[in-house]
Amino acid sequence: MSWKRTALVALVFVLLVAVYIWDHQRVERRKSQEEEEKRIFPWKAEDLTEVILERPQGRLRLARGDKEDWSLLEPVSAKADREELSKLLDGLLGAKKDRTIADEPSDLEAYGLSQPSYTLTLKGKTPPHERTLLLGAKNPTEVYHYAKIQGEKRVFLVSDIVRRDAEKPLLDLRDKKVLRFEPRDVERLTIEAGGQRVTLRKEGEKDWRIEGPETLKADSEAVESLLFRLSRLRAVEFEDDPEDLRSKGMDPPQKKLSLKLKDTSEEQTMLLGLEVEQGSTDGRKKRVWARVEGQNPLVQIESSQLGEIPSEADGWRSKVLMAFERDKVEKVVLRTSSRRLQLRKLAEGAWEMEEPERLPADSVKVSDLLWTIKDSRVERFPKREELGAIEWGESVLEANVWLQGREEPLRLEVGPESPGGGRYAKAQEQEGTVVVSSKLVEELDRFTPWELREKRFVGLDVSKVKRFLARWEGKEMEVVRKGEHDWELLKPQKEPVEAFKATSLLWTIREARFEEPPREGGEDLELGSHPPKFELLAFGEGKEPVVRFVIGGEIPDKPGSYLSWCDPAHRAYVVGGKLLEEIKRDIKALVPSFVEGR
Numbered sequence: 344m345s346w347k348r349t350a351l352v353a354l355v356f357v358l359l360v361a362v363y364i365w366d367h368q369r370v371e372r373r374k375s376q377e378e379e380e381k382r383i384f385p386w387k388a389e390d391l392t393e394v395i396l397e398r399p400q401g402r403l404r405l406a407r408g409d410k411e412d413w414s415l416l417e418p419v420s421a422k423a424d425r426e427e428l429s430k431l432l433d434g435l436l437g438a439k440k441d442r443t444i445a446d447e448p449s450d451l452e453a454y455g456l457s458q459p460s461y462t463l464t465l466k467g468k469t470p471p472h473e474r475t476l477l478l479g480a481k482n483p484t485e486v487y488h489y490a491k492i493q494g495e496k497r498v499f500l501v502s503d504i505v506r507r508d509a510e511k512p513l514l515d516l517r518d519k520k521v522l523r524f525e526p527r528d529v530e531r532l533t534i535e536a537g538g539q540r541v542t543l544r545k546e547g548e549k550d551w552r553i554e555g556p557e558t559l560k561a562d563s564e565a566v567e568s569l570l571f572r573l574s575r576l577r578a579v580e581f582e583d584d585p586e587d588l589r590s591k592g593m594d595p596p597q598k599k600l601s602l603k604l605k606d607t608s609e610e611q612t613m614l615l616g617l618e619v620e621q622g623s624t625d626g627r628k629k630r631v632w633a634r635v636e637g638q639n640p641l642v643q644i645e646s647s648q649l650g651e652i653p654s655e656a657d658g659w660r661s662k663v664l665m666a667f668e669r670d671k672v673e674k675v676v677l678r679t680s681s682r683r684l685q686l687r688k689l690a691e692g693a694w695e696m697e698e699p700e701r702l703p704a705d706s707v708k709v710s711d712l713l714w715t716i717k718d719s720r721v722e723r724f725p726k727r728e729e730l731g732a733i734e735w736g737e738s739v740l741e742a743n744v745w746l747q748g749r750e751e752p753l754r755l756e757v758g759p760e761s762p763g764g765g766r767y768a769k770a771q772e773q774e775g776t777v778v779v780s781s782k783l784v785e786e787l788d789r790f791t792p793w794e795l796r797e798k799r800f801v802g803l804d805v806s807k808v809k810r811f812l813a814r815w816e817g818k819e820m821e822v823v824r825k826g827e828h829d830w831e832l833l834k835p836q837k838e839p840v841e842a843f844k845a846t847s848l849l850w851t852i853r854e855a856r857f858e859e860p861p862r863e864g865g866e867d868l869e870l871g872s873h874p875p876k877f878e879l880l881a882f883g884e885g886k887e888p889v890v891r892f893v894i895g896g897e898i899p900d901k902p903g904s905y906l907s908w909c910d911p912a913h914r915a916y917v918v919g920g921k922l923l924e925e926i927k928r929d930i931k932a933l934v935p936s937f938v939e940g941r
Contacts, residue, residue, distance in 0.1 A: 381439040383476055383492065383501070386467035388432045396509050397462035403513065415517060419583050421640075422518035431516065434508035435465060438476070441487060441500040448498050454489035455480030456498065461509050478506055519577040521635060521642060522611055524604055526570035531603035536654035543659060553656050559774055560661045572650050573600070573613070578642035579630065585641040591632045592617030593641065598652065612636035618646055662721040664770035664779070665753045667746055669713045674745040676752075677712070679788050684795065686712075696795060703797035712790045716742055716755070722765050723778040730776055733767055735759060740784050757784055798856035800916050801909050803890045805849045807883050813848065814878040815930050818937050832933065840933060848929035852879055852892050857916035858904065876905065877926055894923065 396403045404417035405428065413423040444454070451457040461478035475493035478501070482489060487500040532543045542554040543561055551561035588594035596614035603610050616632030621643075629646035653659055670691075677684040685698035686709055694704035735758045743752040753771045757779060760766050765778040810823045821834040822845050830845040832838050875895050880888040895906045903920040931938040 381441075382436075383438045383440060384436050384465050384467075384474055385471070386436065386465070386469065388429070388436060390468045391432060391436075391465060392468060393464075393466040394432070394435070395462075395464040395466075397464075398509055399460055400510070403516070405516070415513075418513065419517070419581075419640075423516055424518045427511070427515045431508055431511050434504065435463065438501055438505045438508075440490075441502065443497060443499045444489065445498045447496045451479075451491075451498075454491075454498050456489060456491055461506060462493075463505070463509055476501075476505075478509070514581070517581065519579070519642075521576040521578055521633065521644060522573055522602070522613060524574055524602060524611060526567060526574050528604045528606075529570055529602050530605045531601075532566065532570070533601040533603075534598065534652060534654060535601075536598040539654055541654070541656050541659060553659055555656060557774065559656065560772065561659050562661045562663075565659065569650065569652060570602075572648060573602070576633075576644050576648055578633075578644060580643040582641040583639065585639075588616075588641075591641065593632055593634060596634075598654065600652070615649075616641075619643070657724045660721070660724060661772060663772045664719045664721065664755055664768070664777075665716055665742070665744060666772050667717060667744060667753060669710065669717065671746045672713060672744055673747055674752075675709075675712065675716075676741075676743040677787060677790065678741045679784070680739050681788070682792070684790065684792065686795065696792065699792055702792075704795050705797045705799075708790070708795045712787075712795065713744075715786050715790075716744065719755070719779065719783050721768075721773065721777045722780050723761075723763070725761070725763075725767070725776065725778055729761075729763075733759070733776065735767070739766070740787060742787065798858075799854060800857055800861070801852055801855050801890060801892055803849065803853040803881060803892075805846055805853055807889070808849055808881045809884060810882045811849065812878075812880040813930065813933075814875070815927075815937050816876060817874055818934075820930075820934050820937065822933065835934065835936075844929070844932045848879075848926065848933065849881070851922070851925045851929055852881075852890075855892075855907070855918060855922055857907075858919055859917045861914040861916050862906075863914050877923070894918065894926075 392407050394403075394405045402417050404415070405413050405423055406416055407413050413425070413428050415421045415423050448454065456477055456479035459477040459479050462475060463478070464473065464475040466473045477491050477493055479489040479491075481487065481503065482500060486503055488503060488506055489498055490501045490505075491498050530545045534541045534543075543551050543566055544554055546552050549563055549567070551563045551566045553559040553561045585591070585593075593614060593616040596616055598615040599612060600615070601610050601612045612635070614634045614636060616634075618629050618631050620627045620629055630643040631646050631649055632641055633644050634641050673688050675684075675686045677686075683698055684696070686704055687695050687697055689695050692706050694706050694709045696702045696704045738756040738758050740755075740757040742755040744754075745752045754769075755771070756769045758767045758769075760781070761778050763778070765780055766784065767776050768779040768783075769776055808824070810821070813820050813822070819834055820832065822840060823831055823833055824845075825831050828842045830840040830842055832840045875893045877894040879890070879892045881890040881892075883889045890909060892909045893907060895908075898904045898906060898917065901917070904917050905920070905923065906915045907918045907922075908915045927938055
C-alpha cells in the first residue's frame, strides 16, 4: 500500500473518530440540558439564602446567616439542625418535573391548584433569585402531585416525595443541642442543689480537685464523663412559651450546673427541673425538664443521657486507693493477719516469690493480685465526728507496692471494723481515713503462697522443638517439623500433619501444672512408670531429648490423680485426670487409631 493511500485511510479514521466524539458530546449535552430543564429549583445548596414552606400544619421559614449557618425564623426563632436541614435542601433541590399534564389549563381547581395545600418558596443568590412551587392534589396513582411554578401556566407532575420533604416536622429541623462547648475547654464545674454547692476545678491536663475548706482529689473520670454527656445532650421536646414553671420543678430549679470555659469570662449554666415519664406503660421513658440560663425555651432531655449527678462533695471524691500501672510494679509485699508475702519482678512476665520461701511465681496470678489491689475502691467517706472515735490498733492488712524509679512504696492499710459496715483504711491516694469493703481483706487473703506459686514444671520451648516421640499406652508415634509451619507424621504411618495438631500436644505438655507440692525421693517416684501411661520425648537440633515428660500410674489413695515427672527425674509431681484427657484429645487428633483402638 502506497504512503498516499495509507495517509488517506488515517485521515478518514481521524474524521470518523472526531464525528463520533462530537455526536457523543452533543447527545450528552442534550441529556444534561433536558435534565436541567426538569429541575424545579435551579440552584445548588450553597447558593440558597431562604426557604419558606406553607403547609397545612403552618408556615415554616428558614434563612441562611452570615457564617453559613441556618436559622429558623418562623414559627420560632432558633438555630437550625445542620444535618436535617441538609436533607431537606437536598430533597427540595432534587425535585423534578416528571410529566407535563397541561400547557395552558383552563381550570386549576381540577388539579387542586386554585388553593394549593403546599407552597414551597426558595430564594437564591443567583437569578431567578426566587421561585415558588405550588403543590395541588394527588393524581389517580397517588404517587404524584399536580404542581405548577408560580407565575407560569404549565401544570406538571412531581413525586410525592416533595410533599413529604415539605412536611418535615419542626422538631426535626430545630437544632436540639442543649449546651455548646468542648469538654477539654472546661476549667471549672459548679453543681448547686438542695442548698449545697460543689465546685470542681481542673488541675493540669486531666486531674480535677474539689474546692472547699479542704481541697480534695476528685474522681477525674467521673467529672470527664459528666462533661462528655453534657456536651452531647440533645433536647427531645421544646416548650417555647413555658407556663407554670413551679409544677415542672423550674421555679426554683432542682439543680444548677455552671461551666466556666477557658479563655472566656462567661459561664454556661443549665437549670434542671423535675423528672417526668413519657410513653406507653410498656415503654415509658424518663425525661428531665431543663433550660439554659439566658434562653427562653424549656426542653426535655432523656434522663439516661444526663446520668447521675451527685450533689454532695463526697459523691465526686476519687475512690481510688492505689493508683499505678501494673507494668511499672517491681515489688509487692502483702501482710495479712496470717502471713507475709513478698514478690519481686525478675523480667517482663517473670516473677519470683521471696517470702515465705524463694520460689518461681505464677505471673498470671501475680497479675490478678495487682488487679485486685489496683481496682480496690473506697466504699464510704466517714464524717468528721466518726473519725474521732476510731481506735486503730494493729492493721489487719497491709499492701506495699514499689514502682520503677520510686524509693518509697505506695501503701494501703486496712484496720478495724466500722460500726456502719466495712473497715477503716488509709491509702496513698486518699486524704485521711476512709472505709473500704470487708470483702477486700478476704479477696487479698486468698492470694496464698500456694496460689501464687508457679505450678508449671515442664520447661518446654515449643518453638525450638524439631521432632518428638510420643507413647500412649504402649503405642508409639513420631512427628517431625519439616519447615516453620509444616509437620509430618513418620510413625505409625507417613503422612502430612496440620501444624496446629502437632503444636497443640506440645502446648498441652508445656502448660501442665502440678496439683500439690512436688514429692522428693521415695519409692512412689516410679509408680506406674513401667510402662508409663504416657511419655513424650522432645528433641531440638541434637540427638538427645531436650525434655522427657512422663505420666505414670494412678495414685492408689487419690482416684483421678497421677504421678508425673520430667528430667531430671529426682522429684515427682501430682497431676489431675483432666491433663490426661487433654493429652488424649491431642493424640486422637494426630492418630485417631491410638485412642479408638483400630
